[in-house]
Amino acid sequence: MxxxxxxxxxxxxxxxxxxxxxxxxxxxxxxxxxxxxxxxVQAAVLALQxxxxxxxxxxxxxxxxxxxIPEHGDFATNVALVLAKLxxxxxxxxxxxxxxxxxxxxxxxxxxxxxxxxxxxxxLEDSFWLQVLADIEAAQGTYGDSTFGAGKRVQVxxxxxxxxxxxxxxxxxxAALGDALANILTATGHEVEREYYINxxxxxxxxxxxxxxxxxxxxxxxxxxxxxxxxxxxYIKTLAGQYLAEHGPVPAGDPDPExxxxxxxxxxxxILAAIRQDLADFGVHFDHWYSxxxxxxxxxxxxxxxxxxxxxxxxxxxxxxxxRATAFGDEKDRVIRRQxxxxxxxxxxxxxxxxxxxxxxxxVIDIWGADHHGYVxxxxxxxxxxxxxPERLKVLLVQLVSLLREGQPVAMxxxxxxxxxxxxxxxxxxxxxxxxxxxxxxxDAQLEFDLELAKKQTxxxxxxxxxxxxxxLASVFRxxxxxxxxxxxxxxxxxxxxxxxxELAILKVLAGYPDxxxxxxxxxxxxxxxxxxxELAKQLHAYYYKHRFLSDDLELTQARLLLxxxxxxxxxxxxxxLGVEAPESM
RNA sequence: GCGCCUGUAGCUCAGUGGGACAGAGCAACGGACUUCUAAUCCGUAGGUCGCAGGUUCGAGCCCUGCCAGGCGCGCCA
Numbered sequence: 001m002x003x004x005x006x007x008x009x010x011x012x013x014x015x016x017x018x019x020x021x022x023x024x025x026x027x028x029x030x031x032x033x034x035x036x037x038x039x040x041v042q043a044a045v046l047a048l049q050x051x052x053x054x055x056x057x058x059x060x061x062x063x064x065x066x067x068x069i070p071e072h073g074d075f076a077t078n079v080a081l082v083l084a085k086l087x088x089x090x091x092x093x094x095x096x097x098x099x100x101x102x103x104x105x106x107x108x109x110x111x112x113x114x115x116x117x118x119x120x121x122x123x124l125e126d127s128f129w130l131q132v133l134a135d136i137e138a139a140q141g142t143y144g145d146s147t148f149g150a151g152k153r154v155q156v157x158x159x160x161x162x163x164x165x166x167x168x169x170x171x172x173x174x175a176a177l178g179d180a181l182a183n184i185l186t187a188t189g190h191e192v193e194r195e196y197y198i199n200x201x202x203x204x205x206x207x208x209x210x211x212x213x214x215x216x217x218x219x220x221x222x223x224x225x226x227x228x229x230x231x232x233x234x235y236i237k238t239l240a241g242q243y244l245a246e247h248g249p250v251p252a253g254d255p256d257p258e259x260x261x262x263x264x265x266x267x268x269x270x271i272l273a274a275i276r277q278d279l280a281d282f283g284v285h286f287d288h289w290y291s292x293x294x295x296x297x298x299x300x301x302x303x304x305x306x307x308x309x310x311x312x313x314x315x316x317x318x319x320x321x322x323x324r325a326t327a328f329g330d331e332k333d334r335v336i337r338r339q340x341x342x343x344x345x346x347x348x349x350x351x352x353x354x355x356x357x358x359x360x361x362x363x364v365i366d367i368w369g370a371d372h373h374g375y376v377x378x379x380x381x382x383x384x385x386x387x388x389x390p391e392r393l394k395v396l397l398v399q400l401v402s403l404l405r406e407g408q409p410v411a412m413x414x415x416x417x418x419x420x421x422x423x424x425x426x427x428x429x430x431x432x433x434x435x436x437x438x439x440x441x442x443x444d445a446q447l448e449f450d451l452e453l454a455k456k457q458t459x460x461x462x463x464x465x466x467x468x469x470x471x472x473l474a475s476v477f478r479x480x481x482x483x484x485x486x487x488x489x490x491x492x493x494x495x496x497x498x499x500x501x502x503e504l505a506i507l508k509v510l511a512g513y514p515d516x517x518x519x520x521x522x523x524x525x526x527x528x529x530x531x532x533x534x535e536l537a538k539q540l541h542a543y544y545y546k547h548r549f550l551s552d553d554l555e556l557t558q559a560r561l562l563l564x565x566x567x568x569x570x571x572x573x574x575x576x577x578l579g580v581e582a583p584e585s586m
Numbered sequence: 587g588c589g590c591c592u593g594u595a596g597c598u599c600a601g602u603g604g605g606a607c608a609g610a611g612c613a614a615c616g617g618a619c620u621u622c623u624a625a626u627c628c629g630u631a632g633g634u635c636g637c638a639g640g641u642u643c644g645a646g647c648c649c650u651g652c653c654a655g656g657c658g659c660g661c662c663a
Contacts, residue, residue, distance in 0.1 A: 069606075078605065081643090116606050117643065162663070204663060320661055331589075331659075338661040345663050373590055374658040399591075400656080441599070444591060446656070448598065457625050460612060464625050476622050519602060531600060534611080545627040586625065
């Protein structure tokens with residue numbers, strides 16, 4: 001069961017850490033069931049406060065949850081417990097006052113109880129839940145969307161792998177996460193831009209160029225010593241061959257800087273093209289591909305560093321220039337310009353993030369591999385030094401993916417050039433399976449990905465479970481159409497035929513969906529959608545197995561088709577957010 | 587040594603700014619296919635939430651210490 005809680009405050013609080021907005025979607029056409037209860041309680045408390053019964057309590061924060069135990073009602077609130085101290089009354093007494101002040105719409109509440117230390121438990125009329133189906137239908141495929149993040153501009157920067165080699169599975173996880181997150185933020189009303197940052201400047205590009213050059217010499221039969229830290233992968237050899245075909249033979253001996261640069265650019269562009277293709281096939285599309293080169297071309301680096309300089313956060317020592325990161329809690333100050341005069345990678349990142357905020361994003365989200373986590377404090381320091389509220393930059397760290405095959409680890413060493421690429425995984429298990437599995441864990445938990453298990457079309461594999469539910473329903477609708485059953489135009493009153501416990505349970509799950517999407521946005525956690533969909537699919541399968549949807553009873557058939565259409569619509573919406581296909585048949 | 591992440595059932599993991607008897611999937615065991623798709627369903631069993639303190643009316647969740655695993659501590663990216 002999902003058990004979402006809803007935090008609310010009476011006075012609309014300013015933006016809080018790690019959340020985009022406290023302005024909930026009260027103006028949405030589709031109001032979640034829980035929201036209806038929150039509003040009900042809120043109105044009662046406000047009324048009591050105006051009467052002076054509860055005193056002028058300053059912005060009490062209370063919760064409305066779905067209790068774990070059905071006996072505790074459909075919703076429960078701790079509002080009385082929270083208010084007790086401020087009101088200088090016993091919690092249960094406060095609860096009684098609040099209950100008396102409730103003014104629910106007709107047909108909503110079956111009963112309200114005070115329980116335990118002072119919880120208020122709400123039991124909704126069964127028929128009230130039917131409203132959910134009308135909501136879903138009225139939303140026309142947007143049920144689950146909200147205005148939670150309306151007016152907020154968000155940038156999600158993810159993957160951003162260096163164009164020195166193909167994407168590996170770790171990048172795949174970052175890609176799935178970033179893309180799903182962007183979808184979630186879009187669904188909740190944010191204005192979202194997806195961006196890929198291309199590190200195409202500096203030493204690594206030289207190394208790449210030299211690696212290609214040496215491979216080219218090799219292909220020509222020239223004696224070579226491959227650079228110690230060169231890129232080893234076979235793809236370099238392939239590219240070297242292409243380079244020779246296009247540019248003709250390379251000279252013997254050591255290359256001049258121009259040649260290295262040309263080779264580096266050639267390899268970088270080719271690799272980036274392959275990366276773009278991999279991502280496109282993985283269903284990931286970016287709004288912007290931002291090249292580090294532009295930071296130099298457009299003098300962004302100069303401007304950003306000048307800003308820090310003006311604030312007094314740069315100084316010279318040991319022949320280098322340093323950023324005073326320790327002023328903001330980082331372990332040590334960081335070099336931004338080396339003794340050699342060349343700026344560091346960090347300097348570029350300062351400039352890039354300066355630019356991000358110049359571009360007007362309210363929220364900037366970076367998705368990095370967990371091996372970069374040591375880098376977070378210094379970047380947060382930069383943001384603060386630039387005078388930007390630190391919570392406007394959120395760095396999500398994606399933990400490692402351990403690839404397994406039949407439970408055995410698959411060897412992966414970047415150094416030797418033998419690593420499993422995203423392309424290989426996609427080809428082997430398919431895009432949908434890979435994405436779903438990547439999104440089946442919290443980002444900060446390590447992920448085990450068993451290639452053999454991922455290919456199995458059994459219940460060991462959760463991916464198909466959800467897709468199958470969708471396809472199953474598609475099959476039902478096809479048959480209904482064949483039989484000429486007109487259910488979509490059925491009168492609303494037929495829904496009263498949905499009286500089974502399973503049906504009520506499904507309505508409640510569906511009713512919780514918008515809150516799940518909002519919570520996923522608030523916490524930046526797509527896996528919540530994955531879990532919800534699995535739960536919904538489970539309900540459907542059980543319902544399907546136990547009861548026939550198409551029967552001689554036309555009215556009941558219509559009612560059930562309306563219900564399962566609601567399920568299918570939500571499954572489709574959720575799978576779309578995850579970037580996974582919702583198949584019509586399997 | 588310092589820092590970050592993780593530690594919940596045999597395995598993989600959920601558990602939402604603390605809330606009312608700890609959940610799911612898989613594996614195990616026992617059942618269900620003349621049915622709208624069995625890629626499914628039903629049932630049983632399974633946990634001192636790493637350990638020890640603390641805060642609280644209430645702690646898997648917050649604080650402190652310890653233990654274990656992963657990662658990071660470059661004028662690399």
